[in-house]
Amino acid sequence: MSLEEINLIWLEGQDCAGCTISIKQASNPTLIDILTGAIPGLGGLKLAFHPTLMFEWGEDAAKVLIDAMEGKYDPFVLILEGAIPDEGKAGEGVFCGIADYEGKLLKLSDVIDGLAKRCAAAVAIGTCASYGGIPHGNPNPTGAKGLLDYLGRDWTGGLGLPVICVPGCPPRPDNMVQVLGQAVLAARGLAPLPELDEWHRPVALFGSTMHELCPICGFYAEGTDAHGFGETGCLGALGCKGIISHCNNTTWVDGYGGCTGTGVPCFGCTEPEFPDPPTSPFFAKAPAMPFIIENITGMLAHAEMGFERFKPIIESLLPQIPEFIEVLDKQMEEEKDKGRKI
Amino acid sequence: MVGEREITIEPITRIEGHLGVHAKLDTDARKISDAYAYSPMFRGFEIILVGREPSEAVMITQRSCGVCPVPHALSSVIACDQAYGVTPPPMGVTLRDFVHGAEQLYDSEIGVINLEGPDYSEVAIKKFNTGWWEEAQNKKAERSGVHGFATIADIMTALNPLAGELYLRSLLVQKTAHNMATIFGAKHPHVHSFVPGGIAKINLSVSDIESYLTLLMRNVAFAKELVAASDDLLDFVLAQGYEDVGAREKNLYSVGAYDDPEAYSANYGEMTDWARKRMVSPGVILNGELVTTDLIEQNVGVREFIGRGWYSDQWQQEVETDPAGNKVALEHPWNKRTLPKPGEYAKWDSKYTWVTSPRWWNWKGDGKNHVVELGPLARMWVTAKAGIVPASTGNSLKFELPAALIPGFKCADKMDFEWKIPAKPNAIERVRARAYYNAYSACCMLEKVMKALDLMKAGKTKVWTRYEKPEEGIGVGMVEAMRGSCQHWCVMKKGVIYNYQYQAPTTWNASGRDPDENPGPYEEALINSPITETGDAAGWKGIDIVRTIRSFDPCLGCAVSVHIGKKIVKHELLPFATPL
Numbered sequence: 062m063s064l065e066e067i068n069l070i071w072l073e074g075q076d077c078a079g080c081t082i083s084i085k086q087a088s089n090p091t092l093i094d095i096l097t098g099a100i101p102g103l104g105g106l107k108l109a110f111h112p113t114l115m116f117e118w119g120e121d122a123a124k125v126l127i128d129a130m131e132g133k134y135d136p137f138v139l140i141l142e143g144a145i146p147d148e149g150k151a152g153e154g155v156f157c158g159i160a161d162y163e164g165k166l167l168k169l170s171d172v173i174d175g176l177a178k179r180c181a182a183a184v185a186i187g188t189c190a191s192y193g194g195i196p197h198g199n200p201n202p203t204g205a206k207g208l209l210d211y212l213g214r215d216w217t218g219g220l221g222l223p224v225i226c227v228p229g230c231p232p233r234p235d236n237m238v239q240v241l242g243q244a245v246l247a248a249r250g251l252a253p254l255p256e257l258d259e260w261h262r263p264v265a266l267f268g269s270t271m272h273e274l275c276p277i278c279g280f281y282a283e284g285t286d287a288h289g290f291g292e293t294g295c296l297g298a299l300g301c302k303g304i305i306s307h308c309n310n311t312t313w314v315d316g317y318g319g320c321t322g323t324g325v326p327c328f329g330c331t332e333p334e335f336p337d338p339p340t341s342p343f344f345a346k347a348p349a350m351p352f353i354i355e356n357i358t359g360m361l362a363h364a365e366m367g368f369e370r371f372k373p374i375i376e377s378l379l380p381q382i383p384e385f386i387e388v389l390d391k392q393m394e395e396e397k398d399k400g401r402k403i
Numbered sequence: 404m405v406g407e408r409e410i411t412i413e414p415i416t417r418i419e420g421h422l423g424v425h426a427k428l429d430t431d432a433r434k435i436s437d438a439y440a441y442s443p444m445f446r447g448f449e450i451i452l453v454g455r456e457p458s459e460a461v462m463i464t465q466r467s468c469g470v471c472p473v474p475h476a477l478s479s480v481i482a483c484d485q486a487y488g489v490t491p492p493p494m495g496v497t498l499r500d501f502v503h504g505a506e507q508l509y510d511s512e513i514g515v516i517n518l519e520g521p522d523y524s525e526v527a528i529k530k531f532n533t534g535w536w537e538e539a540q541n542k543k544a545e546r547s548g549v550h551g552f553a554t555i556a557d558i559m560t561a562l563n564p565l566a567g568e569l570y571l572r573s574l575l576v577q578k579t580a581h582n583m584a585t586i587f588g589a590k591h592p593h594v595h596s597f598v599p600g601g602i603a604k605i606n607l608s609v610s611d612i613e614s615y616l617t618l619l620m621r622n623v624a625f626a627k628e629l630v631a632a633s634d635d636l637l638d639f640v641l642a643q644g645y646e647d648v649g650a651r652e653k654n655l656y657s658v659g660a661y662d663d664p665e666a667y668s669a670n671y672g673e674m675t676d677w678a679r680k681r682m683v684s685p686g687v688i689l690n691g692e693l694v695t696t697d698l699i700e701q702n703v704g705v706r707e708f709i710g711r712g713w714y715s716d717q718w719q720q721e722v723e724t725d726p727a728g729n730k731v732a733l734e735h736p737w738n739k740r741t742l743p744k745p746g747e748y749a750k751w752d753s754k755y756t757w758v759t760s761p762r763w764w765n766w767k768g769d770g771k772n773h774v775v776e777l778g779p780l781a782r783m784w785v786t787a788k789a790g791i792v793p794a795s796t797g798n799s800l801k802f803e804l805p806a807a808l809i810p811g812f813k814c815a816d817k818m819d820f821e822w823k824i825p826a827k828p829n830a831i832e833r834v835r836a837r838a839y840y841n842a843y844s845a846c847c848m849l850e851k852v853m854k855a856l857d858l859m860k861a862g863k864t865k866v867w868t869r870y871e872k873p874e875e876g877i878g879v880g881m882v883e884a885m886r887g888s889c890q891h892w893c894v895m896k897k898g899v900i901y902n903y904q905y906q907a908p909t910t911w912n913a914s915g916r917d918p919d920e921n922p923g924p925y926e927e928a929l930i931n932s933p934i935t936e937t938g939d940a941a942g943w944k945g946i947d948i949v950r951t952i953r954s955f956d957p958c959l960g961c962a963v964s965v966h967i968g969k970k971i972v973k974h975e976l977l978p979f980a981t982p983l
Contacts, residue, residue: 093565113417
């Protein structure tokens, strides 16, 4: 397939538009850079459908979806924001309709079914679209699930890629443009494909925990806990879930914000279980096991780190030891001689 | 049946969430004869909330809407303050308002320029109101000294989606307002720092406030252009016979915003007092008359009917009186019990939407339930009429923004603003009020920055009050979101949420017919509204309908939420109540 022109079809399911509001803040590149084709390699992208941003409405908007299902927008990338409800639970009603076409309400799930058959790639933006997020919170009233579950882990798009997930509630602005950007560059043979983890998150962005990247992790290392909000210290006792959350929110965007750096405990909003345990109760302490494991492995690692750091000093002293012993021997001899003289 | 056409518009794009409109058009008289607004999406937030810590509602409810999360967080945290009985320190209140004000700035810029703007852009005018274009090209823009556009047509061109100068610059400026919110909110959308008793912000320094102020000045500079360009454009459109498009009666409702940090308290009984000290006034206007500015009276008057919503009701009078001793109606959200009951699509004479029908009960006055409109027009109107804040003259709001020479912005001088109460609420005046509210919010935040520096000087840097969480509590939080009043009600039992109800402004504005068959505000605004769209009636796309709906700046995500019965979801709890 020719990839000079690529359409983006961005659907909103059980969503809040928060991911859209977030991507509007991206800096590297900005959304405008992408849509105006200002970045070499990322040109030729057209936002064919986006409920919050597109000019068209009503029938004209619905027609884009119908045409896309019939192949008139090939090649296209399917982007989903928001979860997918189980319409089987809605009886004669509907939990998520997204367009009216000729008097018939198009359900989100029907449109996804139609588009998934022919899209070049599918990207789930945000925790709802990835894993179900807030709508799938206990007791999951609408049977909501994410795209990964809905299409299945074995599903692949036209380019041979499985569903790519960019979790976060919402994801950091730059995370979204970076993943979309890399996917497009990779499709055009200009960059490697993103490596994905077991939850289909790009490893380059989600390979570390928030605890590992935490800007105030030094307080944890030195053993200083905060016991109230506004107090400077590790936020673990206030409910921080950084140790179980795969995230890179050291600052939100442009160097401003960032959860733990501001003083806010991490709530694990990038995790598949969010907003249920172990990410919640939000203000309750994270499970102890990761800390215990970290402390044990940490002690051994610290010993090794210490040894590694002192090794040069020890090594620099070693050659001097025979000489030192010689000096000592000499002195001992001298002392003995003195004794003998007395 | 000569000259009648039905039109269904779904999706209505360039709004937050899922909204459709079904309308009947009288093509001979060129007006809308009937209209139904509906939302086809449901998630069930209130069901997910039951059994959790009330403080978790602060994090979860804001996720109903990514466009206006902060008013949800703020209303929710105020309800929690009351339920827990903890009053934050003045700096905590100020920093919460910093985040709130920042969000209002971005939200109004996006609303006026990027969501509503394209409907008045060159692209739209040439397509739908072909007659206007030539006149717009010849019409000099009165305020071009401020915004730099010579003619009205130039402003229209600047609004072209993804190409126009205003459209693109607005996208860049709104980023700075998000940055302002993240300094104290950690991230935005969905700020994580709002906690009962204050705000979670460490290492607060003067440089945090300076960063905020620096970014604020960019928005101050943009506000001048935004208001001047909006005034020129909207005056032109009004003159094209737009006076009655989207018009409805003067029934308006505001709960106010931007608290006085020294006056705010978690005491429900003092709410009337501290709410009147807000920089944006609370109040209800019925038939053009201001009937109250008492927030307690407003709270007691809230009634939420099922109306044409896909729910079955199950009322239970569990709360007899509010904490101040006023009798609470059966349909008050503290008592509300609702069950989702999905129904068939497009049954206009039966149930047709996921939105309920909240109405304001004038219990101290005529005893009737009123259909009231919420939004920037309503709160500017109330604030202008109430005469409480210094800017209020009784029929206008007068304020100024300081000089600021910032590269990339066109007006470096100080500028005086006067927003005047218009003849009637209509589509154009709603957009204009949104632009002016941007400028007024910038003005309020400038004052708040000075207040924050005063607090710093006085050493009042505490951001959070320690508390012991009680077992039982009740609270209400009410604050203005961009598109109108955001109201949260919490009943806590055994330390967890027993009942949590919330209403977004769009729950009111997008509501369908109530039990008395009165249409909701969107529907009222559409019914009898003239049609200006050019071309053959069979090909009409409904530009006047979408302009009217978008003038309310809908946000459907939050409008649709529901509580289910008394079921307590088992949830393992750890005592956050008293942090270690």
